Amino acid sequence: MANIAHVAEHTARDLIDHLPLLQVLVPFCTAPVIVLFGSRRFAWPLAFISSVISLVISVMLMMIVREGGYISYTLGGWAPPLGIEYRIDATNAFVLMLISTIGTLVLPFAYTSIKNEIRNRDHTLLYACWMLCFTGLLGMVATGDAFNVFVFLEISSLSTYVLVAQGASKDRRALTAAYDYLIMGTIGATFFVIGLGMLYMATGTLNLADLADRIANQGANRTVRSGFAFVIVGMGLKVAIFPLHLWLPKAYTFAPSAVTVFLSATATKAALYVVMRFVFSVYNPDFSFAKNTLEIIFLPLAIIAMFSASFVAVFQVNMKKMLAYSSIAQVGYMLLGIAILNEAGLTASLLHMFNHGFAKALLFMGAGVLVLKTGGSFYLQISGMGRKMPITSGAIVIGGLSLIGVPGTAGFLSKWLLVQAALERSADNSLFLVVALSIVLSSLLAVVYVWRIFEVLFLREADVLIPSSEAPIMMLIPMWILAGSCVWFGFSTDLLYDVANQAALNLLEGSMGMSGSILNLGMN
Amino acid sequence: MGKFFELQFLTGHIHYLLFIVLMMTGLFIVVDKTNLVKKIIGLNIFQVSVFMFYVSIGKVTDGTAPIFPMDSNYHVDQAAMQTILYSNPLPHVLILTAIVVGIATTSLGLALIVRIRESFNTIDEEDILQIEQKMTRDDNQKYKYLLRDML
Numbered sequence: 001m002a003n004i005a006h007v008a009e010h011t012a013r014d015l016i017d018h019l020p021l022l023q024v025l026v027p028f029c030t031a032p033v034i035v036l037f038g039s040r041r042f043a044w045p046l047a048f049i050s051s052v053i054s055l056v057i058s059v060m061l062m063m064i065v066r067e068g069g070y071i072s073y074t075l076g077g078w079a080p081p082l083g084i085e086y087r088i089d090a091t092n093a094f095v096l097m098l099i100s101t102i103g104t105l106v107l108p109f110a111y112t113s114i115k116n117e118i119r120n121r122d123h124t125l126l127y128a129c130w131m132l133c134f135t136g137l138l139g140m141v142a143t144g145d146a147f148n149v150f151v152f153l154e155i156s157s158l159s160t161y162v163l164v165a166q167g168a169s170k171d172r173r174a175l176t177a178a179y180d181y182l183i184m185g186t187i188g189a190t191f192f193v194i195g196l197g198m199l200y201m202a203t204g205t206l207n208l209a210d211l212a213d214r215i216a217n218q219g220a221n222r223t224v225r226s227g228f229a230f231v232i233v234g235m236g237l238k239v240a241i242f243p244l245h246l247w248l249p250k251a252y253t254f255a256p257s258a259v260t261v262f263l264s265a266t267a268t269k270a271a272l273y274v275v276m277r278f279v280f281s282v283y284n285p286d287f288s289f290a291k292n293t294l295e296i297i298f299l300p301l302a303i304i305a306m307f308s309a310s311f312v313a314v315f316q317v318n319m320k321k322m323l324a325y326s327s328i329a330q331v332g333y334m335l336l337g338i339a340i341l342n343e344a345g346l347t348a349s350l351l352h353m354f355n356h357g358f359a360k361a362l363l364f365m366g367a368g369v370l371v372l373k374t375g376g377s378f379y380l381q382i383s384g385m386g387r388k389m390p391i392t393s394g395a396i397v398i399g400g401l402s403l404i405g406v407p408g409t410a411g412f413l414s415k416w417l418l419v420q421a422a423l424e425r426s427a428d429n430s431l432f433l434v435v436a437l438s439i440v441l442s443s444l445l446a447v448v449y450v451w452r453i454f455e456v457l458f459l460r461e462a463d464v465l466i467p468s469s470e471a472p473i474m475m476l477i478p479m480w481i482l483a484g485s486c487v488w489f490g491f492s493t494d495l496l497y498d499v500a501n502q503a504a505l506n507l508l509e510g511s512m513g514m515s516g517s518i519l520n521l522g523m524n
Numbered sequence: 525m526g527k528f529f530e531l532q533f534l535t536g537h538i539h540y541l542l543f544i545v546l547m548m549t550g551l552f553i554v555v556d557k558t559n560l561v562k563k564i565i566g567l568n569i570f571q572v573s574v575f576m577f578y579v580s581i582g583k584v585t586d587g588t589a590p591i592f593p594m595d596s597n598y599h600v601d602q603a604a605m606q607t608i609l610y611s612n613p614l615p616h617v618l619i620l621t622a623i624v625v626g627i628a629t630t631s632l633g634l635a636l637i638v639r640i641r642e643s644f645n646t647i648d649e650e651d652i653l654q655i656e657q658k659m660t661r662d663d664n665q666k667y668k669y670l671l672r673d674m675l
Binding site: 147150151154158161162165168172173175176178179182183186187189190193194197200201206317318376378379380381 | 547551554560563567570571574577578581615618621622625628629632633636637639640643644652656659663664666667668
């Protein structure tokens, strides 16, 4: 792939030139098609086919940008900064790949799980909502236009509220969970828009790269600074940064199992990507307010989240709720990687996004299978199931080990890198020794809560009324693919590390990274 | 800080002040009211304040509506084109999208409230909280699982 100079007018000749748009457009068009077909039999296959297509597209995009540089796709041929631009570089290709991989793997699992948990007549619309949520998450990550981020954020949020509320057929608390999420999510999104309005006032542009250039050239003023605060707090609500996480445990606990799997592995990650984009690319850690935000606000909050959420997770008696609290703690690790503010830290953060996405999707799938078999995910209900369904529980064990960060699993790599990054910084600031220590200590808390699942599953007596049979094969295959990749990426570390490192380098180049070399999409 | 209290400064920035007042009113209603419908109303006021903020930043002093000076024969008045000053239409266009999003959010919120009313028989947050706390207590009682069992 040769780098060629940017051609001003957009000359799309092949389908391959349209990859960045197709990434978002395929699931987006699937949603109305599912509704128009209106048949339960077609809904799942259509959703699955379009997820596979977007997975293929995201892998193709990754292959193109993996060495650096970026693809600029101008919608309708209107040149940026006035037109809307989709801009794919290693960073968002990485996140796109995570989202579409999870989206594709969850669907086979969702088929049985949704059939079990949700009334038949809701299935068609549920898959349409699922596709819209998928679209929104992909669009948030793919786009290079700030207002477009908001639009896609709302597409994904609105469909998420609907998906969460579907849990009402099992437990009516899903309704209030969805309502709380709606209120907080809307406040967050509106804060984000206020921030964008301030940025627009100060710079007169909404294109992310153009914003970055103009802020870098004219320097910060009070409007730009308050815009930063609004954007970070607004997105922080979606990421579930520690004091803004209140919607998360309830939503994850009462949503249908398949929805929880999908959301836990993708939604917070897409929002975290947007935070990274704004902190590193649009603004720039060279600005003292951005640097201070990271070191004075993000760093302590991340550490508090790591400890307090893990501590709460230890005392839960419901597996889904425990995993939800663990998610808040794991977001803390990702945030910590950003706040450490060096290459290793950012790489660790991106890697942890990926590894945690896989491990947590696997564990929530395990919880979903147990709900299917026993009717609930309380420890008392699932006790002893490890002996009745060893293949399923084996996968859960691997996911748990990766969540702790045991050597030989993918989770080890990212936590190890995170400790290394903290130690690197401790050369000039000995406070970072404490940070490194707290990463290790909070992992010990993870050992405790993961051990509780093992103990419940394997060392307890099972209810004799529950037949000992494995989960359906449609659920086992995605679980073992995830479990296999947790182990595979734990041993073959180079592949993922190189990509994440390139993504981190892109981010750290700051606004310059967004005006790097443009890649030609055509395969010439 | 003195200039914040000058009359000219205040009148020049009156739209920002109104935006802040409206925004805080909306947020306060969302936080303070326990009635779920009132919370949605507060959320609407909060969003509308942002719409007005956006619309007001598009205003250019002495600017007019951004419409080409064209007569009924589609003939553009070139002389007028040179002198005419337009307001910025872009924030207005952006906010059209945000209004649509706001409507979708409101209708979804109200639909959720209908479902909540059906299954909880109340739309007051305090009552719902009590019901839910009781449900959680019952769950914990029923599925009691003590830490010491593990040791």
